[in-house]
Amino acid sequence: MTETEREPDIRSPDPIPEAVARSRGRLSLVWLIPLVALAVGVWLAVKTWSERGPIVTIEFKSASGLAAGQTRVKFKDVDIGQVKSIDFSPDLKTVIVSAELKRTFADFLTEHTRFWVERPRVTLSGVSGLDTLVSGAYIALDPGQAGRSRRHFTGLEQPPVITTFEDGGRFRLRAPTLGSLNIGSPVYYRQIQVGQVIGYGLEPDGRAVGIEIFVAAPHDALVTPDTRFWNASGLDVSLSAAGVQVDTQSLLSVVLGGIAFGTPDTLDPAQAHDPYPEVFPLYRNREAAHARIYARKERYLLLFEGAARGLTSGAPVRLKGIDIGRVLDIQLQLDTEALEFRIPVLIEIEPERIVRRGEAEAPDERRLVERLVERGLRAQLKLDSVLSGALYVDLDVDSGAPAGRLVRQGEHLVIPTRPGSLEAITTQLASVLEKLDTIPIEQIGRDLSQTAAGANALVNAPELKGAVIELEATLAQVRATATRLDRELGPELTKTLRESTATLERARALLSDRSPLYVETQRMLQEVANAARSMRLLTDYLERHPEALLQGKGRGR
Template identity: 65%
Template sequence: MSETPSDRTASPPASLDAPSEPLPEALVRRGGVSLVWLIPLLALAIGVWLAVKTLAEQGPTIHIEFKTASGLAAGQTKVKFKDVEVGQVTAVDVSADLKTVIVTAELKHVFADFLTEKTRFWVERPRVSASGISGLETLLSGAFIALDPVTDGRPRRDFTGLEEPPLFTTSEPGRRFVLRAPTLGSLNIGSPVYYRQIQVGQVAGYALDADGQAVSIEVFVSSPHDALVSPRTRFWNASGIDFSLSSAGVKVDTLSLLSVLIGGVSFDTPETIAATPLGASDQALAPGEDAGHFMLYSSRAEAYAKTYARKERYLLFFDGSVRGLAIGAPVLLKGIDLGRVLDVQLQFSVEDAQFRLPVLIEIEPDRIAILGDSGKLEGQRMVERLVETGLRGQLKSSSLLTGELYVDLDVYPEAKPARVARHGDYGVIPTLPAQLEALTTQLANILDKLERLPLDRIGEELSQTVAGANALINSPELKRTLVELEGALVGARATAEQLNDRIAPELALTLQQTAATLKATSATISENSAVSIEMRRMFQEVSTAARSVRLMADYLERHPEALLKGKGR
């Protein structure tokens, strides 16, 4: 059992040498807290405050996945937004599958609300591309991770970094539009977007559709030019050089050297469009309105072409070759574009063991302006009436150099009467042989007629005739006749020489004398010559004598008795 201090005080141990007087007792007094403890308490409070403040100001930690970590280093690489440091890379690790790298970075607290599923990260490095040179400032400062914050979307801390920097950030004013085309062509990211040959944007990206049938191209049009895009706007591919050859001559159309090298897109809102796929409004799209998808036409001419909502499909069966007729070839009526060719097939009929070539065309009847009462020509009735009046289809050549064909519809009043037949779901328009095919048929008929001629008998008779002619030529009579003819020719030549040497001078002298005689005769019978004067006098006397004889005859006719009695008084 232990003893307490009070017990020891109350009962001191006995000692032979201890004094008889009692020892003094110590008094214990309990006081307040010492001031020495205030210093550690104050330090503890400051430490807690600093810890709480640090935790409160500490930004989010994110993980970014890149294909490579070129130029990135933990503790050195910065995260920047508009060249302002907003974070730092704390670690660079390799992913579990060894295919990518995971970059861990800490950002400032103010950026916690901007980390959403639409936020983008990329490494800013020096880059040289067809659209320009970027990132030259990193040659001295080193590569850094750029940030494009977006508030829309769900919060996120794990991101996949972009391999190429985006052309436009979300903070840049403008609009994005999606174009759909069968192929990408020469377009690429960074290709310019033009409006009336002024660059107003760029191609921001492209992707193949899920069904693989088309390509979706994303373009960005900066503000305020994005207000020029309306539901009736048409986009077309302005890449390369548009070279066309027509009856008007050679036409070359291009925008700029940059569009020739890296491609380009141009857009406009034509005033002649009859119908549009996105509505009839001419107003620009509102900032919050869904732009939908625009079609990317292959050329300016195709973009400016009129389109109509009502389309009709017909079949045409051709007997001859359709080489040169491609899908998309035009269908013309009186030289006006009325539609296009949709499909060309080769079919074999088991019943008659013949090949058939059906051509499916699509026409737009609204391209034909109706005069008068149009209620009688609704729908296919107009085509049926045209066929009854002689509408026929025919293949014609659009170019002698390329051999391309097109379907020509025209009215032939002399054609045989016909009607629009039905083949499945399509009406069938009668056709005529192509011009070359018709010429070939005529040539075949001529050859057929030539084959019917008795060429063997004609050849035998011709051979006999040639043999007879040969016998006649080689006969002695013909030779003797030729000798005699040669002698006659020699005599004629001698006679001609005699005429030339003897008779010709005498004949010339005779002609000179004759001319002199004629001259003298002319002088003799001239108006002022003596002979002429005497002859005129003689003619006057003869005239006077004739008048006297006529008077005497008249008198005797009245007085015949004057022959016996004489003239009375």
Template identity: 45%
Template structure:
């Protein structure tokens, strides 16, 4: 449309331009929310990680063989409760200090009684352990124990502990003169069943022996009372005695690493008091024969003149087969007035085992009338051989009514019991007598006479007269043989005569049979007179 002023048409360029209007916004842009949200989440995760982070412990080991930073686990009963975070040497380079980060729920495990060690494959005389680590690698094991004080620094054990919190049972103490072949881990047996093990040992405070600690598992620990007897079951118990060779062992393991056994032998009693230590006896025989009643042992001497080879200190003294004492000393004495040498043997006899009454015990103790009466009745000591295999001897006391008269003597201020020759000595004496009698026989003269007799017999056999007699006897036998030959006239006539006799015998038999049927024939004749 034309402009009224100019008369020309108006254009779009002449129109006024639109103006931008600024609008001020008060809200925050959504773009800024993303980093803020990320920061919040990161902070929360950091707080959660720190809040769930458990305690850090430091453990000192002799060596860190197989331990790796960031990989080696800390386990309790095969459950992972932490991880090794750092490994470094101590300043003196003598140990390795391992830092482990544990879970937050392990705070109550860390006390002054808690123990750590490195679990790895171990081969000992008592067995093989830690085989599971062959594939997974070593790990740090923990054995938590309750305690009063919390702790963060520990000294690791060089080997797994003998008893852990997982083991249920009771620990007992033993006292022995020496450790012998026992070691930590040696088994403890009850009726040849393994029920525990040796867990430690140390020298006694008074140096009187060795204190041995054993652990017996539940429920077998209830079988131990204050009357129980423990003995050494180590190795093979081989004894050479008058009874022969005795071999005893509880198991193959005990043969290798030793062992302890215990039993009650019918004795009941209360559980042992705290700190009570049993005496470790030498063997099962000592445990069986242990007599809690007081002994009444008296010493005597016996003098033997023959050889005592095979008799040793500790050999038994028997009375009618029952052991009543033992040999305590064997000596050798030169005697210029009697046999060149005498062997005094000292023995100890427990008179309680003889079963004497109180009055008799007084008499025995005083060496008075009773011993004199027993010796007068033939009480003698004698050496006897208990085993042909070992050749060990023992002393036997018995009544020998036929023994030569003797009286109770005295030797070194002790009563001297008379003796008789042992079985072997008596046999040797009899053999000597037989040999002496044989030596008195004139074997040379008998041999000469026998040779003369044989020479005369040979002369007779080789003489011509004997040869002629033998030829004549041979001719006579040949003639007699020709006479009785089957085809000789004498034999033919003899056979004919025998046949005739046989025919006559048959006729008589027929007649006898007929007369038996017809006795009237004797009067009427055959046919009845018709």
């Protein structure tokens, strides 16, 4: 035994207790509890950190309806995050909303991702966000699939019309002005809504407006490189010889504006086209959209002597009733030497509107116009609308016109003209008035007055009045005679007719096949027929035996 393990001396009167030290070979189990708790805590921290979603900051103009720790972030009405804090920007112009999203959305937070606050909205295009009246406002997310990763975003003030995952095609249009179009304005095809306007803005040069539209699938396949877009807003009213025509897509397009599109049918064969253009032009109406567009244009000068009231820039130039160009400019010139006025009119023609046939190689443009002028091609002002008095330039070949010549004045070739239709009518009216002046209207008036006086004297003559009185008396006598004959002869004629009817009835009874007379007559005719047959037999016998007249009929004969 060691000294520490020795028993105390029993012989000592006051033994002193001593501590006994024992060595331990391993740790106590008590320390395992905090170690396990520490490990679990570390594991939970690592797990929480690894499962923690991305933190994004969204900048809004105001935090109306948002609350830290309460407002949710949703995608397709499914919670994907929550607002953690709301703070101001350094310049105090906006609010910065910090939100934590689910880890699965980290890959969709790109530069194309959009955030906005979903709250009740009432616009001309419809009502949205009514469910937030009960659940409260929330932040909606439209994820972007392509682009650089981003964690700071600027929130939209209005929800986007089209989200990323909607199938369809986006197209860009270019128009001189926006008109009544707005975000949400409908897009029509054959008066059926197939899309809507999703954005607009000025072009970089500031000379036009760029409009972005979305056409939902499968209708986006209807858009081809030849498709024409036109503004279908409001009412398109046109006045022509056929009457008043009103063209509109729907009442919604009248209020909100709208765009329509279609592909015009042409006589030209189908051709291969390049890929879709980056920008489609937006025409002002259907008529302008379906009009053919040609790149080559030729300008000519026309010189008119008469008045050109009603002719304006942009007026059509027509050949055989078909538009081939338009008027560019109109001037009034004075020849100071002759002191005469004339009106030069500059027109622009699209030669490709005239399809040429019968020549292997197209002739020179100027030579062709020269030949037409030699054969009588002339320009004339004609009335386009009776109500408005608008004029247009009519080109036509007058076979009776003298041979003309195409000349040049300044930079332009001059096509000969002839007096307008209004001037021709005025000349004809003047000629008619001159002929009317040669007619002796006063003498004719006197003769008509004398004729009327003679007719009046004849009508008021006493002899005519007496003849009329005698004619009335004669007619009265004829009427009295007819009345007397009707009164006296009527009963006699009725009686006679009745007797005649009775006689005919009796005659019909005698001639009936069942009457005694008819039976007796039939019997008599039969006996006469038998007698005639006996006579014929006697005659035949005497012809064969004439001696029988003397000797009689012998035996055996």
